[in-house]
Amino acid sequence: MARTQGSHSDITGPRIRAAAQELFARHGYAAVSMRQIAGAVGVQAGALYNYTPDKQSLLFDLMQAHMEDLLAAWADEAAPQEVLGRLEGFVRFHIRYNLARPDAVFIAYMELRNLTPENFARIEDRRRAYEDQLEIILKAGVAQGVFLVPDTKIAALAVIAMLNGVLTWYRDGGRLSLQEVETLYWDMVRKAVGV
Amino acid sequence: MARTQGSHSDITGPRIRAAAQELFARHGYAAVSMRQIAGAVGVQAGALYNYTPDKQSLLFDLMQAHMEDLLAAWADEAAPQEVLGRLEGFVRFHIRYNLARPDAVFIAYMELRNLTPENFARIEDRRRAYEDQLEIILKAGVAQGVFLVPDTKIAALAVIAMLNGVLTWYRDGGRLSLQEVETLYWDMVRKAVGV
DNA sequence: GTCTATAGATCGATAGAC
DNA sequence: GTCTATCGATCTATAGAC
Numbered sequence: 001m002a003r004t005q006g007s008h009s010d011i012t013g014p015r016i017r018a019a020a021q022e023l024f025a026r027h028g029y030a031a032v033s034m035r036q037i038a039g040a041v042g043v044q045a046g047a048l049y050n051y052t053p054d055k056q057s058l059l060f061d062l063m064q065a066h067m068e069d070l071l072a073a074w075a076d077e078a079a080p081q082e083v084l085g086r087l088e089g090f091v092r093f094h095i096r097y098n099l100a101r102p103d104a105v106f107i108a109y110m111e112l113r114n115l116t117p118e119n120f121a122r123i124e125d126r127r128r129a130y131e132d133q134l135e136i137i138l139k140a141g142v143a144q145g146v147f148l149v150p151d152t153k154i155a156a157l158a159v160i161a162m163l164n165g166v167l168t169w170y171r172d173g174g175r176l177s178l179q180e181v182e183t184l185y186w187d188m189v190r191k192a193v194g195v
Numbered sequence: 196m197a198r199t200q201g202s203h204s205d206i207t208g209p210r211i212r213a214a215a216q217e218l219f220a221r222h223g224y225a226a227v228s229m230r231q232i233a234g235a236v237g238v239q240a241g242a243l244y245n246y247t248p249d250k251q252s253l254l255f256d257l258m259q260a261h262m263e264d265l266l267a268a269w270a271d272e273a274a275p276q277e278v279l280g281r282l283e284g285f286v287r288f289h290i291r292y293n294l295a296r297p298d299a300v301f302i303a304y305m306e307l308r309n310l311t312p313e314n315f316a317r318i319e320d321r322r323r324a325y326e327d328q329l330e331i332i333l334k335a336g337v338a339q340g341v342f343l344v345p346d347t348k349i350a351a352l353a354v355i356a357m358l359n360g361v362l363t364w365y366r367d368g369g370r371l372s373l374q375e376v377e378t379l380y381w382d383m384v385r386k387a388v389g390v
Numbered sequence: 391g392t393c394t395a396t397a398g399a400t401c402g403a404t405a406g407a408c
Numbered sequence: 409g410t411c412t413a414t415c416g417a418t419c420t421a422t423a424g425a426c
Contacts, residue, residue: 012391028308030225034420047392049421110305113223154371154379161360162353169352176349184349192387207409229402241404242410250402 013051015041020058025103029059029114059111060119066104067126073097074133083141084190090134091189092182094163099178102167109164131156138193148195159189208246210236215253220298224254224309254306255314261299262321268292269328278336279385285329286384287377289358294373297362304359326351333388343390354384 019040023032034055038045052058077093080086098105108127112120135156141147149155163185170181214235218227229250233240247253272288275281293300303322307315330351336342344350358380365376 026308028223028225030223031309033418035418043391044393045420046394046422050391055420113221114226150382151371151379154376155383157360157364158357158380158383161363162357165352165356165359168356176346181349184346185353187345188350188353188387191389192383194386228400230400238409239411240402241412244403245409 012041012043012047016048016051017058017062021062021103021107024059024062024111025106029055029107029111056116056119059107060115060123062104063108063111063115063119063123064126066101066108067123067130070097071126071130071133074130083137083144083146086137087141087147087189087193088186090137091159091163091186094160095166095182095185096178098164098167099170099181105164105167131160134159141193145195147193149193155193159192162188207236207238207242211243211246212253212257216257216298216302219254219257219306220301224250224302224306251311251314254302255310255318257299258303258306258310258314258318259321261296261303262318262325265292266321266325266328269325278332278339278341281332282336282342282384282388283381285332286354286358286381289355290361290377290380291373293359293362294365294376300359300362326355329354336388341390342388344388350388354387357383 016037020032020037023036023040034048035045037058038048041048048058052061074090074093074097077089080089108123112123115123135152138147138149138152138155142149142152166181166185170176176184211232215227215232218231218235229243230240232253233243236243243253247256269285269288269292272284275284303318307318310318330347333342333344333347333350337344337347361376361380365371371379
């Protein structure tokens with residue numbers, strides 16, 4: 001049965017978000033026009049406003065969804081008993097999860113300044129919650145004498161910054177496999193926080 | 196003696212670059228208009244074109260100058276004989292140099308995608324040259340058995356990414372002094388690459 | 391739900407007076 | 409060297425037809 005012409009609400013919404021995500025990641029939020037997004041989807045610019053009240057909401061929804069998905073995925077990870085295993089799990093999870101969705105991660109880090117103050121505060125809150133997950137592991141390891149970390153807050157930020165750096169150079173089919181990258185970074189993190 | 200009215204070529208140029216740097220760092224290149232830059236300087240938009248052929252050149256000149264200054268400053272650093280001291284020198288230099296000019300650093304790694312392909316290639320070349328400076332130290336340390344680093348290229352990228360992370364959270368007058376930050380990061384780097 | 395058309399604002403860059 | 413004025417393009421967002 002043919003649909004009523006122009007009725008595609010069930011698929012157009014996700015396609016708009018996907019197109020916006022790719023274009024924002026590639027060119028930056030401010031450099032991408034609503035017409036470009038519409039063109040990538042195959043509709044006219046006016047049609048976008050059936051799915052988002054404005055361009056800002058489009059950006060915020062992408063970032064919000066990414067942060068919630070990230071926290072939910074980490075919560076679903078099996079947590080080993082040993083604190084060393086938990087840290088290894090975090091390192092490998094972070095690299096694997098972020099490399100699987102580079103556009104979303106790029107936007108989450110590069111477009112913070114294009115959020116309204118209210119939206120910025122909400123994203124920052126989720127980002128801090130994720131950093132806290134790593135700091136909890138570091139604190140437990142310090143308490144057990146397994147880690148030697150003078151400042152767990154700074155160490156958490158340092159580790160995440162180091163892991164995020166993978167996104168700037170990793171390419172599928174490159175010199176190193178995902179497994180090899182995970183292991184290289186886990187080796188550095190393990191030593192950096194070790195006794 | 197009063198100058199001819201409107202003749203300020205010797206100071207307007209630097210003021211334009213300073214205003215552009217601050218505005219690009221705060222809001223992003225694409226989100227800043229030539230009128231905004233002119234307003235911050237106190238001239239009309241048309242006057243900017245006495246100093247730059249276009250907006251793109253303004254961005255590129257800022258990034259180019261930053262990269263050349265960075266490489267020149269590193270070349271001027273006193274290099275200890277011991278490879279461990281050379282690595283410590285790099286870590287402390289990088290943190291200190293970058294925290295002293297956060298706007299320039301922000302632009303250098305946030306606005307790469309707003310460069311034309313030719314300009315991008317030139318900036319990337321300088322960034323690679325800087326990364327090579329760290330890798331040279333790591334390779335020397337590995338050769339001497341002082342460092343244990345399975346992949347010096349990835350380790351160099353990881354260390355620089357970790358150090359760059361300081362820029363996202365450090366605030367003057369905060370909990371930690373610049374000296375304390377340098378020492379915390381040097382401690383992590385030293386252990387991460389150590390035997 | 392998508393289209394065409396457009397309002398209303400702003401953009402980068404240029405021309406010409408002074 | 410800076411100004412005013414403006415060109416031509418482009419922007420976000422909306423209105424109304426279908």
